[in-house]
Amino acid sequence: QPVLTQSSSxxxxxxxxxxxxxxxxxxxxxxxxxxxxQQPGKAPRYLMKxxxxxxxxxxxxxxxxxxxxxxxxxxxxxxxxxxxxDEADYYCETWDSDTRVFGGGTKLTVx
Amino acid sequence: EVxxxxxxxxxxxxxxxxxxxxxxxxxxxxxxxxTWVRQAPGKGLEWVSYISPxxxxxxxxxSVKGRFTISRDNAKNSLYLQMSSLxxxxxxxxxxxxxxxxxxxxxxxxxxxxxx
Numbered sequence: 001q002p003v004l005t006q007s008s009s010x011x012x013x014x015x016x017x018x019x020x021x022x023x024x025x026x027x028x029x030x031x032x033x034x035x036x037x038q039q040p041g042k043a044p045r046y047l048m049k050x051x052x053x054x055x056x057x058x059x060x061x062x063x064x065x066x067x068x069x070x071x072x073x074x075x076x077x078x079x080x081x082x083x084x085x086d087e088a089d090y091y092c093e094t095w096d097s098d099t100r101v102f103g104g105g106t107k108l109t110v111x
Numbered sequence: 112e113v114x115x116x117x118x119x120x121x122x123x124x125x126x127x128x129x130x131x132x133x134x135x136x137x138x139x140x141x142x143x144x145x146t147w148v149r150q151a152p153g154k155g156l157e158w159v160s161y162i163s164p165x166x167x168x169x170x171x172x173x174s175v176k177g178r179f180t181i182s183r184d185n186a187k188n189s190l191y192l193q194m195s196s197l198x199x200x201x202x203x204x205x206x207x208x209x210x211x212x213x214x215x216x217x218x219x220x221x222x223x224x225x226x227x
Contacts, residue, residue: 043220044156044206046215046216091155100146100148101158102157105156
């Protein structure tokens, strides 16, 4: 089954951009993933579905500042013009025939 | 508007049982796959179980296999998770979530605490 690897933490300044990475395990680099945001004390929120081609589809109400891209086994979430409310945990998700997998999450700090 | 509202969480002793419910609204429940995902305090997300729209296909994480049972009642727009032989490590927020390939809507979660 696939495994998703994320850095445990990231930080960037207010108004700048940040690129978070989710890496698929060997043999799974064509898998589609999803990105989710979890603000402190809240339930997760779906952000987007991201394909290996780099094509992505965002959820309802997700700001234009959020975008996705891909390179090989890496799936990226880029947040532009960082806002204070973007400080959150970000999780990637993928799935197989009989299982679903989440990455360990990246804690984003907005400086 | 899609809404998923979990209930049934609480404090239970080790070895005990609990049944979680998830009330769905704002979409045609019987057409969608559903899952349960949990999150231990201060930890990441862990997939627990999946059920197909008709209930014919059901899958579990190894950590809960044989102890948890997922089910649904499409007439009542409801998803359930029957949990038995509960352990301290099952303590977590439990989220009901809708699936369309990926998870696209989440409930607000219900807290299950397993402690004596």
